[in-house]
Amino acid sequence: MSQLQAVKLIAFDLDGTLVDSAPDLALAINAMLLDLGREQFPEQTIRHWVGNGAEVLIKRALSGSSAISSDIEESLYLQAKDLFVQHYSEKLCVASKLYDGVAESLEQLSKLNVPMTIVTNKPGVFTQPLLEALNLAQYFDVVLSGDSLPRKKPDPLPLQHLVERCEVEMADLLMVGDSKNDIQAAKAAGCRSLGLTYGYNYGEDIALSGPDFVADSLVSLLELIKGSVTA
Ligand SMILES: O=C(O)COP(=O)(O)O
Numbered sequence: 001m002s003q004l005q006a007v008k009l010i011a012f013d014l015d016g017t018l019v020d021s022a023p024d025l026a027l028a029i030n031a032m033l034l035d036l037g038r039e040q041f042p043e044q045t046i047r048h049w050v051g052n053g054a055e056v057l058i059k060r061a062l063s064g065s066s067a068i069s070s071d072i073e074e075s076l077y078l079q080a081k082d083l084f085v086q087h088y089s090e091k092l093c094v095a096s097k098l099y100d101g102v103a104e105s106l107e108q109l110s111k112l113n114v115p116m117t118i119v120t121n122k123p124g125v126f127t128q129p130l131l132e133a134l135n136l137a138q139y140f141d142v143v144l145s146g147d148s149l150p151r152k153k154p155d156p157l158p159l160q161h162l163v164e165r166c167e168v169e170m171a172d173l174l175m176v177g178d179s180k181n182d183i184q185a186a187k188a189a190g191c192r193s194l195g196l197t198y199g200y201n202y203g204e205d206i207a208l209s210g211p212d213f214v215a216d217s218l219v220s221l222l223e224l225i226k227g228s229v230t231a
Pocket of ligand 1: 013014015016050051052053054057119120121122123179
């Protein structure tokens with residue numbers, strides 16, 4: 001992996017990048033489907049539906065497919081959403097775990113004084129409690145959730161908002177994520193991106209989205225950043 005020019009700000013995706021949240025998301029989705037008397041799905045299937053926020057996840061579950069059916073009634077969606085929020089809030093961090101290398105890498109990165117932020121499509125009601133449950137909240141100066149702004153990734157708006165708020169140039173920002181939504185947002189915004197190979201990318205190879213860097217662990221990010229930070 002080649003070295004980076006100075007990185008002055010890192011934006012991390014959350015689900016599939018820092019935390020494997022799919023087990024708890026799948027439990028909450030299946031509890032919702034059970035309450036509605038509908039077919040439940042294996043975690044392995046639900047994993048591939050994560051990435052575009054809770055509304056899309058719920059609608060995919062109601063469709064039984066990653067392609068959302070056009071005949072989901074608004075009243076059914078609203079009922080399902082209430083059930084999902086209730087179930088996921090109750091068991092937000094039971095089976096969810098940090099990926100290998102995440103805790104150590106964030107600690108090391110914080111010592112290098114590179115400001116770190118979160119840009120997730122997860123709704124805000126879940127983001128901060130999950131960061132706290134995983135003991136990560138202290139690392140992040142800014143946390144943008146899927147409903148913090150009018151549009152979410154792959155739209156560039158969250159990254160544009162972030163650089164303005166943190167008073168850095170877009171060229172100083174590195175987006176780190178596991179999904180094509182992260183890489184597409186970075187490309188649309190004009191910042192660099194690092195794609196991680198282990199998360200949820202609808203079963204696709206992240207390299208196909210063309211990130212500037214590909215890594216199979218956050219430890220590689222740490223090495224890359226160390227190379228870009230001048231003492
Ligand atoms: O909640 C989601 O759908 C995905 O969230 P993420 O942007 O942190 O991957």
